[in-house]
Amino acid sequence: MNKVYIGIDLGGTFIKVGCFDSQLKLLAKTSAPTQPEKDAKIVIENMARAAEKCVAEAGFSMADVAVVGLGCPGPARYSEGIIEAATNFPTFRNIPIRKMLSDRLGGKTIVFENDANVACFGEFAAGAGKDVDDMVFFTLGTGIGGGIVNKGKLLAGAGDNAAELGHIIIYPDGRLCNCGQRGCVEAYASATNTAKRATEAVEKGRPSSLKKVLDEKGEITCKDVYDHLKVDDKLAKEITDETAKALALVCINLLHTTEPKRIVFAGGMIAAGDVLLNRIKYYFNEHIWNLRKETVDIRFATLGEDAGIIGAAALAKQAAEGKLKSD
Amino acid sequence: MNKVYIGIDLGGTFIKVGCFDSQLKLLAKTSAPTQPEKDAKIVIENMARAAEKCVAEAGFSMADVAVVGLGCPGPARYSEGIIEAATNFPTFRNIPIRKMLSDRLGGKTIVFENDANVACFGEFAAGAGKDVDDMVFFTLGTGIGGGIVNKGKLLAGAGDNAAELGHIIIYPDGRLCNCGQRGCVEAYASATNTAKRATEAVEKGRPSSLKKVLDEKGEITCKDVYDHLKVDDKLAKEITDETAKALALVCINLLHTTEPKRIVFAGGMIAAGDVLLNRIKYYFNEHIWNLRKETVDIRFATLGEDAGIIGAAALAKQAAEGKLKSD
Numbered sequence: 001m002n003k004v005y006i007g008i009d010l011g012g013t014f015i016k017v018g019c020f021d022s023q024l025k026l027l028a029k030t031s032a033p034t035q036p037e038k039d040a041k042i043v044i045e046n047m048a049r050a051a052e053k054c055v056a057e058a059g060f061s062m063a064d065v066a067v068v069g070l071g072c073p074g075p076a077r078y079s080e081g082i083i084e085a086a087t088n089f090p091t092f093r094n095i096p097i098r099k100m101l102s103d104r105l106g107g108k109t110i111v112f113e114n115d116a117n118v119a120c121f122g123e124f125a126a127g128a129g130k131d132v133d134d135m136v137f138f139t140l141g142t143g144i145g146g147g148i149v150n151k152g153k154l155l156a157g158a159g160d161n162a163a164e165l166g167h168i169i170i171y172p173d174g175r176l177c178n179c180g181q182r183g184c185v186e187a188y189a190s191a192t193n194t195a196k197r198a199t200e201a202v203e204k205g206r207p208s209s210l211k212k213v214l215d216e217k218g219e220i221t222c223k224d225v226y227d228h229l230k231v232d233d234k235l236a237k238e239i240t241d242e243t244a245k246a247l248a249l250v251c252i253n254l255l256h257t258t259e260p261k262r263i264v265f266a267g268g269m270i271a272a273g274d275v276l277l278n279r280i281k282y283y284f285n286e287h288i289w290n291l292r293k294e295t296v297d298i299r300f301a302t303l304g305e306d307a308g309i310i311g312a313a314a315l316a317k318q319a320a321e322g323k324l325k326s327d
Numbered sequence: 328m329n330k331v332y333i334g335i336d337l338g339g340t341f342i343k344v345g346c347f348d349s350q351l352k353l354l355a356k357t358s359a360p361t362q363p364e365k366d367a368k369i370v371i372e373n374m375a376r377a378a379e380k381c382v383a384e385a386g387f388s389m390a391d392v393a394v395v396g397l398g399c400p401g402p403a404r405y406s407e408g409i410i411e412a413a414t415n416f417p418t419f420r421n422i423p424i425r426k427m428l429s430d431r432l433g434g435k436t437i438v439f440e441n442d443a444n445v446a447c448f449g450e451f452a453a454g455a456g457k458d459v460d461d462m463v464f465f466t467l468g469t470g471i472g473g474g475i476v477n478k479g480k481l482l483a484g485a486g487d488n489a490a491e492l493g494h495i496i497i498y499p500d501g502r503l504c505n506c507g508q509r510g511c512v513e514a515y516a517s518a519t520n521t522a523k524r525a526t527e528a529v530e531k532g533r534p535s536s537l538k539k540v541l542d543e544k545g546e547i548t549c550k551d552v553y554d555h556l557k558v559d560d561k562l563a564k565e566i567t568d569e570t571a572k573a574l575a576l577v578c579i580n581l582l583h584t585t586e587p588k589r590i591v592f593a594g595g596m597i598a599a600g601d602v603l604l605n606r607i608k609y610y611f612n613e614h615i616w617n618l619r620k621e622t623v624d625i626r627f628a629t630l631g632e633d634a635g636i637i638g639a640a641a642l643a644k645q646a647a648e649g650k651l652k653s654d
Contacts, residue, residue, distance in 0.1 A: 075618075132485070148584070155585060156586075157587075158459070158460065158586050159588075161586050163583075163584065163586075165583065169576055169580060169614065171499065172498065172576055177616075180617035245499075249496055249499055252496055256491040257489065257490065257492065257585065258475075258484060258489055258585065259483075259485050259489035261485035261486075287509070291402075
């Protein structure tokens with residue numbers, strides 16, 4: 001009884017599910033289409049069936065599941081278990097997803113968290129942060145998501161909206177961000193905005209080997225920027241440096257705020273590898289104070305796409321161990 | 328037995344001590360010269376005698392003291408109870424102050440914290456933050472100190488150096504800060520740097536009624552800047568606005584990081600009153616996102632100079648109630 005944990009990562013296209021033992025070892029994983037355009041009940045049924053299938057594949061029954069962890073995109077009222085209006089789920093309006101999934105799974109306890117926080121907790125529990133107690137996490141995609149672990153627990157904030165780290169302002173009155181602010185780190189250093197800055201520069205006539213890419217494909221991606229670094233394109237280097245500097249500045253600000261032992265970057269953009277990581281470290285060292293030597297350790301994530309299911313299961317395990325507020 | 332708490336605020340000139348009951352009601356307070364140039368043993372003896380005197384004045388004996396709280400300037404290794412090299416205490420080098428004071432007071436448990444954190448906790452426990460669980464605190468003086476309360480507890484960080492909020496960078500590559508970084512909020516918005524920016528502008532020939540002050544007194548203080556606001560001096564308004572904007576930006580960044588319910592400003596500069604507070608709120612509203620309505624409540628501190636002794640006693644009480652790690 002109660003031997004395993006389920007981690008569910010609810011994405012806009014696929015539901016990913018993992019079944020883990022008490023040491024967070026992956027026993028089985030599965031995925032299913034989300035069908036986000038359908039009624040919430042159907043999406044929840046899809047999650048429940050995927051969870052049941054995954055547990056069976058691991059050789060267990062639902063009775064063996066201690067707690068289920070669920071990561072979802074926001075905005076949501078996580079402590080109440082309610083999705084308010086997730087961008088990719090047009091029919092989800094104030095859906096009590098935690099209760100609905102729990103009811104469907106025979107009353108199982110469900111731990112419900114923001115997807116960036118869940119990925120953060122996955123890296124903390126089993127990835128790039130598994131040997132520290134205090135960590136900050138950034139995921140670099142269309143936007144920049146964040147998570148903060150303080151003394152082994154996710155920092156929630158007064159209204160479950162802490163760690164909106166992409167919207168830390170680093171250049172006041174700078175580039176307009178999707179959130180309405182100007183100068184957010186996301187407006188410079190997300191994968192999307194790294195690509196966008198390159199496109200804008202080429203369109204303004206800056207000479208670059210990226211012009212051919214824009215002419216042929218109609219767009220420049222973040223991967224193109226890093227590919228053109230390898231051929232010593234000056235613009236690609238400048239764009240990369242601006243991304244790295246923006247990320248370094250936000251690392252310094254986080255160090256002076258929650259003082260993590262480690263800062264972890266995740267998301268597609270980390271495929272750029274050491275060329276990006278080393279520039280982030282360079283700008284960090286160039287801009288950090290000299291009051292005392294700083295030892296914060298900046299690394300890339302190690303779990304890839306499994307961070308979501310691992311993090312959800314790790315949160316489920318933490319809840320089972322009584323560290324979470326009661327449901 | 329164990330009916331009262333002692334709060335000690337170790338400053339560079341005076342030691343302040345308060346004796347409080349279990350509801351943190353002040354029963355007696357006293358102060359004594361610090362004699363910071365003397366050996367650490369003498370400073371500790373001064374603290375112990377002031378504590379004994381204060382307890383006696385409140386009508387109790389040291390046997391009635393549950394726990395003693397002590398706030399000190401850093402740098403220190405707070406969780407180890409060691410002052411490394413406090414700026415105003417030339418003879419203090421790696422002094423195990425917590426153990427020395429405890430030994431002198433017959434083995435009393437001493438809670439030891441950074442002075443800005445202690446003042447923060449005072450406002451949280453009994454002042455401008457007493458009705459919330461999550462708070463951020465700034466003290467605006469020579470520098471800018473900070474404190475963060477998360478779910479009722481001070482956020483410590485991986486090495487007891489969280490909440491160095493004065494050194495959040497708001498203008499990359501901007502004004503040089505004493506810490507060696509450029510563009511820290513402290514380099515713009517501390518009382519000292521507010522005055523300094525006014526002095527620099529007048530020296531550069533900017534017309535202002537503050538020129539007379541500089542000519543007559545040889546310096547412009549922060550109070551002068553706010554006084555000259557009242558006579559509609561254009562430069563005084565500009566300097567105030569730059570201070571308010573810098574503080575507003577750092578409020579936004581903290582909101583997106585630890586998500587406090589309230590942000591509290593303390594220090595001599597808040598004597599400026601609503602003229603400053605309203606400008607901070609104005610710039611906050613001008614620069615915050617429009618993803619959702621934000622309700623963070625920005626206020627000035629209410630405890631004045633007693634925040635240190637109250638905060639130290641409140642930390643002592645929290646420790647006595649078992650919320651703190653064991654000594």
